[in-house]
Amino acid sequence: MSLPPRLSPLLEQFDFACERLLGRLAGPLVDSGNGVEIGVAALGDDEYLWEPVPDCWSVRRRHDGPGARATSLTGAGDWGRDWADSPHPFPPPFTTIAWRLSHLSEMLTLRADHTNGTRSLTRAGYRTPGDAAGGLAAFEAGAAAWREALLAADDTALDTVGHSTYPNGSDAEDPFLDIVWWVNQEVLHHGAEIALIRDLYRAQHS
Numbered sequence: 001m002s003l004p005p006r007l008s009p010l011l012e013q014f015d016f017a018c019e020r021l022l023g024r025l026a027g028p029l030v031d032s033g034n035g036v037e038i039g040v041a042a043l044g045d046d047e048y049l050w051e052p053v054p055d056c057w058s059v060r061r062r063h064d065g066p067g068a069r070a071t072s073l074t075g076a077g078d079w080g081r082d083w084a085d086s087p088h089p090f091p092p093p094f095t096t097i098a099w100r101l102s103h104l105s106e107m108l109t110l111r112a113d114h115t116n117g118t119r120s121l122t123r124a125g126y127r128t129p130g131d132a133a134g135g136l137a138a139f140e141a142g143a144a145a146w147r148e149a150l151l152a153a154d155d156t157a158l159d160t161v162g163h164s165t166y167p168n169g170s171d172a173e174d175p176f177l178d179i180v181w182w183v184n185q186e187v188l189h190h191g192a193e194i195a196l197i198r199d200l201y202r203a204q205h206s
Contacts, residue, residue: 004155010180011150017184018143021191024198025101025136047201048098048132057082059098059128059135069093074123075106079130097197100190101135102128107168107186108142111179114171115149115164123168143187150180 003011023030027040049058055068059081066073066082069089073080081102082093095103106126113121129135149164153176157163163176171179 003151004153004158006155006158006177007150007153007180010177010184011147013184014143014147014150014180014187017187017191018139021187021194022136022140024191024195041202043097043132043136043198045132047198048101048135049096050197050201051094051096052197052200052204053094055093056096057093057099058096059102059130061130067093075102075126075128076124077127079128081106081128097194098130098132098135100194100197101139104187104190105129105135105138105142107166108139108146108183110168111164111166111171111183112142112145112149114166115146115176116152117145117149119165146183153180 020030024040025043027042029037030040032038051058057067057070059079060067060073062073062078062080066080069084070082070093071084074083075081081099082095106123106128109126110121110123113119129138153163158177158180159175161175162172164171164179166172166179169179169182174182
């Protein structure tokens with residue numbers, strides 16, 4: 001099946017955003033943005049979980065319980081991500097690289113499943129990685145699953161409201177093309193935030 005012309009630029013943008021984020025996290029080289037490659041150290045566990053300010057939201061061992069202003073640790077397994085039901089705390093807590101990367105990975109994985117998978121995966125069943133290597137692997141797997149869902153979409157799917165039934169977003173109310181655009185923005189802006197936290201960590205620990 002050929003890719004709908006409306007989807008092509010969004011898929012290219014998604015691929016670029018994921019490649020750039022993974023390069024910034026895994027190294028050893030990443031394009032600086034102008035074609036010049038710069039060296040990047042691979043993300044380690046200390047940096048993955050680094051809390052640069054008090055009362056961060058992060059990924060935590062379940063037996064330690066949620067962090068400040070969080071009411072639960074989402075997901076399954078030994079680790080969970082700080083969370084609170086609506087209304088969320090205000091001002092919003094600062095979130096670690098682990099939190100942001102887990103959020104992206106969960107979103108991509110669940111959206112892919114609710115687009116062309118089993119339509120059964122839930123936030124409560126998602127296993128949150130507690131280490132940097134696991135976090136990177138989860139993001140790569142989630143991005144690959146979402147990309148596969150996009151490749152299966154035709155023009156009819158792009159215009160269909162509720163084509164994805166992901167339960168934690170507007171997927172059931174918006175045309176699929178709008179959801180594709182929104183997912184790109186999530187990867188782009190959280191990817192930029194993660195890159196900035198990496199810069200701060202390097203400055204603090206150099």
